[in-house]
Amino acid sequence: MIFYFTGTGNSQMVAETIAKYIDDRAYSITGAMKRGAYDYALGIDEPVGFVMPTYYYGIPVHIPEFIEKLHFDHTPRYIWTCLTCDGLTAGAGGMLDQILRQNGYIPSARFSCPVVNNAVVMGGQMPVRNVDALLDRAQKRSANIAAYIRERRMGNFDDCAGMGADFITQQHYGRYKNGRGTRHFVLRDSCIGCGICAEQCPADAIAVGGGKAQWVKDKCYYCLRCINNCPERAISYDGQDNTYTFMNNRVEGEP
Ligand SMILES: Cc1cc2nc3c(=O)[nH]c(=O)nc-3n(C[C@H](O)[C@H](O)[C@H](O)COP(=O)(O)O)c2cc1C
Ligand code: SF4
Ligand code: SF4
Structure with a gap:
């Protein structure tokens, strides 16, 4: 197991x-x-x-x-x-x-x-x-x-x-352990409110409201799935340029 x-x-x-x-x-x-x-x-x-x-x-x-x-x-x-x-x-x-x-x-x-x-x-x-x-x-x-x-x-x-x-x-x-602040995740205008990040967040730290993603918890696990998996690349870390993202394509999606 x-x-x-x-x-x-x-x-x-x-x-x-x-x-x-x-x-x-x-x-x-x-x-x-x-x-x-x-x-x-x-x-x-x-x-x-x-x-x-x-x-x-x-x-x-x-x-x-x-x-x-x-x-x-x-x-x-x-x-x-x-x-x-x-x-x-x-x-x-x-x-x-x-x-x-x-x-x-x-x-x-x-x-x-x-x-x-x-x-x-x-x-x-x-x-x-x-x-x-x-x-x-x-x-x-x-x-x-x-x-x-x-x-x-x-x-x-x-x-x-x-x-x-x-x-x-x-x-x-x-x-x-003491950081993990979701305030570092900055949403760009390109967010289309598709809800993928909210559905897929393992910490249930994201919701979609008013057609946009929003973080509903102050801290999360910092797995970076939201940033890497957003189809619009609409999430940045502290406003950094994230032209590059990575998701492992050899596995099926998670629950
Ligand atoms: C917040 C964060 C911290 C990380 N710290 C380390 C680290 O200390 N050492 C390391 O070798 N990789 C580090 N990594 C890379 C991940 O451990 C590595 O990419 C891992 O395989 C991701 O697994 P996953 O795809 O199952 O989430 C870090 C990644 C993240 C998101
Ligand atoms: S941040 Fe990305 S994944 Fe989340 S709702 Fe917006 S477009 Fe969809
Ligand atoms: S980094 Fe992971 S745990 Fe944190 S909000 Fe994004 S998807 Fe959720």
């Missing part, structure tokens, strides 16, 4: 690719939280996996709530995690392991998978090039991760953590 959170599809692609290779099922954490679906029955010796993006060298802010509410009919014996990223997870995998332990789970294996950077409008990011090659590489890596899971390998296989992982996370994660 695999649980994934995704903003722009990378973590969904990795979760579904691994699921295909180990003959498993991948469930959306967004869908589960929206439906209040927290109770799951596991098969005998069924592994449990968690896949999600790295945000500011840590994990998406709502994951602890999901793990706290999660309930299985029996304790899973093999638990693995995989952080998708742009190349540096730092202390994110350790943070996720700690949340699991706090909730009585014993993580068995930790993985990471660089995919494509979806933070295309933050910090003057360059446009993403060679998307297909990057997605191919990530799917190959997912197949390798699946082989490790099949063999029930134990250990820390996150080779994107880099040097001084916990220190990097300590330095940066607070800006995400």
Whole structure:
């Protein structure tokens, strides 16, 4: 059983690719939280996996709530995690392991998978090039991760953590956890009020009123799906130019 959170599809692609290779099922954490679906029955010796993006060298802010509410009919014996990223997870995998332990789970294996950077409008990011090659590489890596899971390998296989992982996370994660202000999302006149962003926001932070998108919560998860998925490119971060957007086109849309 695999649980994934995704903003722009990378973590969904990795979760579904691994699921295909180990003959498993991948469930959306967004869908589960929206439906209040927290109770799951596991098969005998069924592994449990968690896949999600790295945000500011840590994990998406709502994951602890999901793990706290999660309930299985029996304790899973093999638990693995995989952080998708742009190349540096730092202390994110350790943070996720700690949340699991706090909730009585014993993580068995930790993985990471660089995919494509979806933070295309933050910090003057360059446009993403060679998307297909990057997605191919990530799917190959997912197949390798699946082989490790099949063999029930134990250990820390996150080779994107880099040097001084916990220190990097300590330095940066607070800006995400305490920030996440939706006031940074600036709507352009080109918004046609189609409602896609509101329907698709995992945090239910957007509504359409008066024919335009508006943010109805002060803070959100910062998944950047709204910016990347708007057909009119009508949302900018702090007014930055976002000529480039990224959505993973190897997965079907999310609930
Ligand atoms: C707010 C934000 C912060 C991010 N921080 C990191 C980071 O610390 N390290 C990294 O390698 N990638 C970082 N990324 C890139 C994402 O982790 C990466 O693109 C991920 O695969 C996106 O997954 P998704 O498509 O499932 O949402 C960040 C992206 C966002 C939106
Ligand atoms: S911001 Fe984009 S996705 Fe949202 S309602 Fe406007 S046009 Fe549609
Ligand atoms: S408002 Fe945008 S960035 Fe925030 S959670 Fe919703 S879709 Fe993601």
